[in-house]
Amino acid sequence: MERRVIQVLVCGANPFMREGIVSNLTGQGGIEVVGQVSNRLELMEFVHKFNPDVVILTEDSGNGTGISETINLIHHEASETKVLMLTKQYDEDRELSLLRIGVLGFLTENTQGINIIKCVEAIDRGEMWVRRRVLEKCVRQLSVLDNSNKAIGNEKSNGACPPLNLPEEKFRL
Numbered sequence: 297m298e299r300r301v302i303q304v305l306v307c308g309a310n311p312f313m314r315e316g317i318v319s320n321l322t323g324q325g326g327i328e329v330v331g332q333v334s335n336r337l338e339l340m341e342f343v344h345k346f347n348p349d350v351v352i353l354t355e356d357s358g359n360g361t362g363i364s365e366t367i368n369l370i371h372h373e374a375s376e377t378k379v380l381m382l383t384k385q386y387d388e389d390r391e392l393s394l395l396r397i398g399v400l401g402f403l404t405e406n407t408q409g410i411n412i413i414k415c416v417e418a419i420d421r422g423e424m425w426v427r428r429r430v431l432e433k434c435v436r437q438l439s440v441l442d443n444s445n446k447a448i449g450n451e452k453s454n455g456a457c458p459p460l461n462l463p464e465e466k467f468r469l
Contacts, residue, residue, distance in 0.1 A: 300326070301326055301327070301328045302326060302327050302328070302349045302350060302416060302417065302420045303328050303330045303346060303347075303348040303349045303350070304321060304327060304328065304329050304330065304348060304349065304350045304351075304352060304416060305329075305330055305331050305332070305333070305339070305342050305343065305346065305348040305350070305351045305352070306318055306321075306329060306331070306332040306333070306351075306352045307332070307333045307334070307335075307336075307338075307339045307351060307352065307353050307354065308332075308334065308352075308353070308354030308356055308382070309334050309335065309354070309356040310354065310356065311334070313354055313382070313405065314332045314334070314354075315332075317332075317352055317382070317412065318332055319409075320409035320412050320413065321412065321413065321416065324413055326417070327413065327416060327417075330342070330346045330348055331346065336366050336369070339351070339366070339370070340369060340370075340373060343370055343373050343374050343377060344373055344374075347374045347376070347377065348374070348377055349376075349377065349378065349420050350377070350378050350379075350380060350416050350419055350420055351370055351377055351378070351379050351380070352380045352381075352382055352416070353366065353367070353379060353380070353381055353382065354381075354382045354383075354405075355381070355382070355383050355384060363381075363394070364393075364394070364397055367379055367394070367397055367398060367399060368397060371397075371398055378400050378419045378420065378422075379398060379399045379400060380399070380400065380401045380402070380403065380415060380416065380419050380425070381394060381399050381401070381402050381403070382402075382403050382404070382405060382407075383402060383403070383404055383405070384404065384405055385404060386402065386404060386427060386430075388427075388429055388430050388433055391426065391427075391430050392430065392433060392434060392437070395424070395426070395430075395434065400419045400422075400423070400424050400425065401415050401418070401419045401424060401425030401426065402425065402426060402427070402430075403415055403425070
């Protein structure tokens with residue numbers, strides 16, 4: 297059985313960062329980099345044209361208008377495209393807020409190539425790639441929300457924690 301090729305689009309303002317990501321992914325069986333772009337306008341053109349399986353965004357991909365808006369635009373244009381964030385450093389609260397709008401994984405800029413490949417493959421399968429601390433925080437927030445709703449006798453959110461979109465409830469630690 298032939299393995300499906302994962303199409304990846306890389307977006308970030310820093311050409312050296314993009315080139316590093318692309319070089320880690322190039323030549324890997326099962327992964328094809330369909331392009332690299334430096335801003336949101338180019339990103340949306342490529343998403344529309346190629347409908348990639350995975351988009352890797354760096355923190356500077358929002359062009360000053362916000363990474364959340366960029367992620368929402370990606371999901372509006374190509375709802376099946378999965379998003380991986382490459383950050384300068386881990387920030388648990390920011391990661392949780394981005395998980396809520398559909399980012400499936402986080403890596404730092406100093407992540408080694410093999411982990412980028414594993415992450416892309418996991419995200420393509422619909423799994424999440426998050427650190428244990430973030431997963432723990434997520435589970436605690438969901439537990440608090442669940443307990444709050446039971447205490448007041450309803451199943452609707454009371455604002456304690458917005459619901460998370462967790463595809464297939466798979467997590468990669």
